[in-house]
Amino acid sequence: MSGSSGGGKKSARIEIIPLIDVIFFLLATFVLFTLSLNKSEGLPVSLPGSETGEARDPTGSHTITITQEGTLAWDKDPVTLDEFQARLAQYKTDLHPKILINGDENAMFSQAIYVFDEVRKAGISKVLVETKVRPPSS
Template identity: 65%
Template sequence: MHGGGGSGPGGVKRARIEIIPLIDVVFFLLATFVLFTLSLNKTDGVTVLLPAVETSVIRDTAGTVTISVTDEGALAWNKDLITLDEFLQRLQQFRRDNPDGRILINGDERAFFAQAIYVFDEARKAGFTKVFIETRTK
C-alpha cells in the first residue's frame, strides 16, 4: 500500500527549514545595516535638521570641533549650549590648542542664515582656514 507520498509515519510530511533563503535574508539585512551606518553623519554637535544637498560628503571628524546653530538661533560647542561670548573664547582657545584644527558648522535648515555666516566669519577671523558646513544627502 502506498502511504500518500509522505516521508514520515502515516503519510505526514515533516517540516523542513530551508537554510539557503534564510542566508539570503540575513545577508540582505546585514548589507542594509552596514550601508545605513555608513550614511550616518558622525559629528559631535547637538541634534539639528541639516540642509539636504546632492553633493554631501562624509568627513573625518578627527581634530575638529562642531559648532551647531539651532533653529532658534542658539549656538552649541560640540554638545554644550553656549553664549556668543563663550563661543569667541572657546574659538580662540581651540585655535591656540589646535593651530591646524577644523571647524564643522552644523546649521539647522530652519536657522537664520546670518547666524551660520556669523560663525563662519568668526572662525575665519580667528585664523581657521578649514571651515566646513555640514549637510545631509538628499
C-alpha cells in the same frame, strides 16, 4: 546490581560552536551598523540637503551647531556668544584646527554668517558645513 551496565544515563552537553557562530554574527552586524552611522558631535538639528555633499572626517575637529532658534553650541554644549569666542580663541592654537558647522535648515542665515566670520577672524581656514544627502533632481 552493583555492576556497571551499558544502559547508564547520558549526560547533557552544551554545544558551544553554534553559540559562538551566533555571537560572531551579532557582533559583525553591530559593527557594520555602527560604521554606517554618520556620527555628529553637535546637537541634533534638521540639516539642509545637498546634492554635492561629500563625506567628512570629524576627527580632530569641533562642531558648532546653529539651532533653529539661533542659539549656538560648541560640540554638544550650548554656549553664549562670549563663550563661543573664548573657545574659538583657545582652539585656534591647535596644530590643525578644523570647524564643522552643523546648522539647522531653518536657522537664520545671519547667524551662520556670524559663525563663519568669527572662525575666519580666528585664523581657522578649514571650515566645513554639514548637510544631508539629497537625491539629484531630474
